[in-house]
Amino acid sequence: MMMDPPGYQLEMYCQHGPLMRTSLGKKNFYLFNHPDAVKEILLTKASSFKKGMAVQNVQKIIGNNLLTLEGKDHAQKRKILSKVFSKTYISDFEDVITSHINQKISQMPSEGTLELKSFCSEISMELISLMLFGTPVSKEVQAIEKTIHNGLSLIYMMNIPGNKFFMKLPLPFIQKFKQSQKELYLIIEQLLNSRQARSSRTYSTIDLLIEAGCNQEEIIEHLIVLFIAGQETTSSALVWLLYSTLTNEMPPEFLLEIRKADSENKKYQDILDYPHIQACILETLRLYPSIWNIGRQAIEDIEIAGYQFKKDDYIAISPFVMQRSPKFFKNPNAFDIKRWIVKDCIITPQKFTYFPFSYGTRNCIGKTLSEVEIFCAIKKIFNSIEFTLKDNKKITISAKMTMAPKQEIWVDFKKYT
Numbered sequence: 001m002m003m004d005p006p007g008y009q010l011e012m013y014c015q016h017g018p019l020m021r022t023s024l025g026k027k028n029f030y031l032f033n034h035p036d037a038v039k040e041i042l043l044t045k046a047s048s049f050k051k052g053m054a055v056q057n058v059q060k061i062i063g064n065n066l067l068t069l070e071g072k073d074h075a076q077k078r079k080i081l082s083k084v085f086s087k088t089y090i091s092d093f094e095d096v097i098t099s100h101i102n103q104k105i106s107q108m109p110s111e112g113t114l115e116l117k118s119f120c121s122e123i124s125m126e127l128i129s130l131m132l133f134g135t136p137v138s139k140e141v142q143a144i145e146k147t148i149h150n151g152l153s154l155i156y157m158m159n160i161p162g163n164k165f166f167m168k169l170p171l172p173f174i175q176k177f178k179q180s181q182k183e184l185y186l187i188i189e190q191l192l193n194s195r196q197a198r199s200s201r202t203y204s205t206i207d208l209l210i211e212a213g214c215n216q217e218e219i220i221e222h223l224i225v226l227f228i229a230g231q232e233t234t235s236s237a238l239v240w241l242l243y244s245t246l247t248n249e250m251p252p253e254f255l256l257e258i259r260k261a262d263s264e265n266k267k268y269q270d271i272l273d274y275p276h277i278q279a280c281i282l283e284t285l286r287l288y289p290s291i292w293n294i295g296r297q298a299i300e301d302i303e304i305a306g307y308q309f310k311k312d313d314y315i316a317i318s319p320f321v322m323q324r325s326p327k328f329f330k331n332p333n334a335f336d337i338k339r340w341i342v343k344d345c346i347i348t349p350q351k352f353t354y355f356p357f358s359y360g361t362r363n364c365i366g367k368t369l370s371e372v373e374i375f376c377a378i379k380k381i382f383n384s385i386e387f388t389l390k391d392n393k394k395i396t397i398s399a400k401m402t403m404a405p406k407q408e409i410w411v412d413f414k415k416y417t
């Protein structure tokens with residue numbers, strides 16, 4: 001179970017059905033993987049829940065932010081960030097992404113070897129840096145990464161009773177986190193000072209947040225959230241997509257669409273004209289939803305899909321389990337992009353069985369942006385580079401906050417001339 005939590009949950013679901021309970025002391029933990037539960041927990045009865053234990057632990061370390069706040073406070077933060085994700089803003093940012101990926105590929109040697117996870121993580125790191133600060137490599141984004149890395153290494157401590165007391169102790173790993181937090185504040189302060197002294201603005205989230213009147217603390221809070229929520233999730237989707245296309249037979253239409261979309265410089269708004277590209281993204285996120293488990297805690301006694309739950313009960317629903325359920329998807333463990341296409345059109349799955357970006361007021365605010373990033377990246381990569389896996393070793397899933405390949409994936413690459 002500890003080795004492969006999503007695989008274990010799927011097995012339990014197939015053996016015992018949609019609802020399972022386990023207890024730890026006075027706490028009840030449920031797994032509830034049923035379309036009615038998805039609908040009620042995430043949408044129609046969402047106000048009876050707050051975020052689950054993992055996010056509550058993140059909150060203990062990095063404080064309140066969009067991910068961790070509830071109710072009105074959450075809505076207010078979400079409104080400010082919605083500007084970053086507006087249609088026009090994303091459409092303009094798409095040109096920035098495309099030109100960055102073009103440049104990145106042009107700087108690669110004509111052939112060589114690379115590790116796919118690092119390659120995708122680098123791309124998604126550069127894209128998030130471009131989005132937040134308007135430049136692909138920045139000391140600010142490195143400082144955010146360091147703070148988050150040091151902070152998340154404390155997360156398992158947060159389940160230990162008395163963790164608030166621990167956080168005050170001068171233990172080396174706690175000091176390390178606090179030091180990186182201090183450095184981050186200093187770096188952002190310097191950046192804000194230099195921006196205020198300048199009249200022109202760059203195309204970046206930080207400038208939007210300054211314009212929205214956010215203070216330094218709020219700006220840092222938003223930057224951290226966007227990094228946590230947007231970097232690993234996109235990197236994981238990208239690496240699983242590349243890996244899946246290398247290990248499965250792809251219909252010829254997929255490459256034809258890639259060639260056309262890239263050579264005609266098509267934008268994401270035209271994705272409906274490219275059903276095989278769209279299906280490839282859908283299928284990747286079906287088998288490998290970056291956020292594989294969505295947790296909530298009931299804030300009152302509540303009935304969900306005909307079952308009674310008590311205040312404080314934890315309930316998790318899993319896109320991974322539902323999207324691999326043989327009840328809702330034929331041959332569910334196969335990567336088959338054709339399942340999404342009928343007569344050249346994308347079909348929609350049964351409601352509340354496919355939800356890699358969740359539903360409702362807490363759904364993914366970065367959904368369109370991540371799809372734009374993936375679309376831009378894959379059309380350019382597949383039309384410029386040929387990858388060959390160096391070996392056929394089995395790749396398994398490592399599921400922490402996000403779902404990434406556990407092993408390194410080495411490939412030979414050759415640029416098309």
Ligand code: HEM
Binds near residue numbers: 078231290365370
């Ligand atoms: C393939 C990529 C991505 C996937 C699969 C994904 C998935 C999700 C999911 C499932 C949630 C909801 C979690 C819950 O209900 O508890 C979420 C929330 C969120 N995502 Fe994404 N995400 C992706 C990319 C991004 C990107 C690129 C950004 C921004 C740069 C982003 C920003 C956020 C934020 C800020 C939230 C919290 C929203 C709120 O609580 O109001 N995500 N994401």
